[in-house]
Amino acid sequence: MKESVRNIHKPRFLFEYKGQPAPYPTLTLQRIDILKTRMIHVILPVGLLQCNCSILGDEATREAIVVDPGDEIGRIAASLKEHQLTVKAIVITHAHIDHIAGAQKLKALTGAPVYLNPDDEELAQMLDVQATWLGVQKPDPVEIDSPAADGTSLTLGAAAIHLIHTPGHTQGSVCLYIPSENKLIAGDTLFRDSIGRTDLPGGDTRKLLSSVKTRLLVLPEQTLVFPGHGPSTTIGREKDHNPFLRNL
Numbered sequence: 001m002k003e004s005v006r007n008i009h010k011p012r013f014l015f016e017y018k019g020q021p022a023p024y025p026t027l028t029l030q031r032i033d034i035l036k037t038r039m040i041h042v043i044l045p046v047g048l049l050q051c052n053c054s055i056l057g058d059e060a061t062r063e064a065i066v067v068d069p070g071d072e073i074g075r076i077a078a079s080l081k082e083h084q085l086t087v088k089a090i091v092i093t094h095a096h097i098d099h100i101a102g103a104q105k106l107k108a109l110t111g112a113p114v115y116l117n118p119d120d121e122e123l124a125q126m127l128d129v130q131a132t133w134l135g136v137q138k139p140d141p142v143e144i145d146s147p148a149a150d151g152t153s154l155t156l157g158a159a160a161i162h163l164i165h166t167p168g169h170t171q172g173s174v175c176l177y178i179p180s181e182n183k184l185i186a187g188d189t190l191f192r193d194s195i196g197r198t199d200l201p202g203g204d205t206r207k208l209l210s211s212v213k214t215r216l217l218v219l220p221e222q223t224l225v226f227p228g229h230g231p232s233t234t235i236g237r238e239k240d241h242n243p244f245l246r247n248l
């Protein structure tokens with residue numbers, strides 16, 4: 001058989017990436033692009049109420065931000081170790097016990113500062129009362145290092161993480177918006193098909209709906225939303241299907 005005929009079905013590798021042949025230059029570019037921009041995101045549902053703790057990690061610097069370490073700090077630490085990450089900040093979306101109870105332990109373990117919106121400091125100081133609501137052990141008091149005010153921006157590698165104040169579920173609730181990742185970590189403000197409860201101290205339904213309408217539904221519809229409990233969703237999906245947002 002002639003050489004040219006024998007080779008006709010052989011893939012023609014034009015570019016190589018990390019020693020592996022890549023069949024098309026466009027695919028090579030896409031792969032590099034994905035590796036450059038996508039951050040590590042581990043979601044661990046922790047504790048009695050299965051609060052979604054997020055570990056955000058940068059592939060290049062190996063720095064991490066941990067959001068809502070509510071419980072099971074051993075599991076969180078194991079995941080950080082597995083991904084070889086060093087924690088540079090601990091962000092609490094709001095001071096309900098299921099989101100904040102493990103923060104002091106993680107802070108002691110990592111030395112990372114704890115961010116909480118000042119409007120939730122009062123709630124953070126009544127963790128013993130909150131423990132009786134759930135019938136769980138009283139956690140260590142949490143020392144807050146940085147006020148997570150509206151507009152605060154943190155960086156993780158090349159990515160910016162913006163804190164958006166969304167009062168309603170609690171007075172000091174915040175969401176984390178990461179435009180480069182197209183992601184929102186929503187705490188207990190917005191859920192798939194639901195919204196946060198407002199019947200606990202500091203809760204306010206009118207404020208919650210206003211926060212969702214003016215701060216969250218204005219984000220791009222394709223924004224991935226990671227709520228504080230349960231499955232993920234998108235801003236567009238909740239606009240269309242969330243029964244609590246129908247009359248906004």
Ligand SMILES: [Zn+2]
Pocket residue numbers: 094096169188
């Ligand atoms: Zn909550």
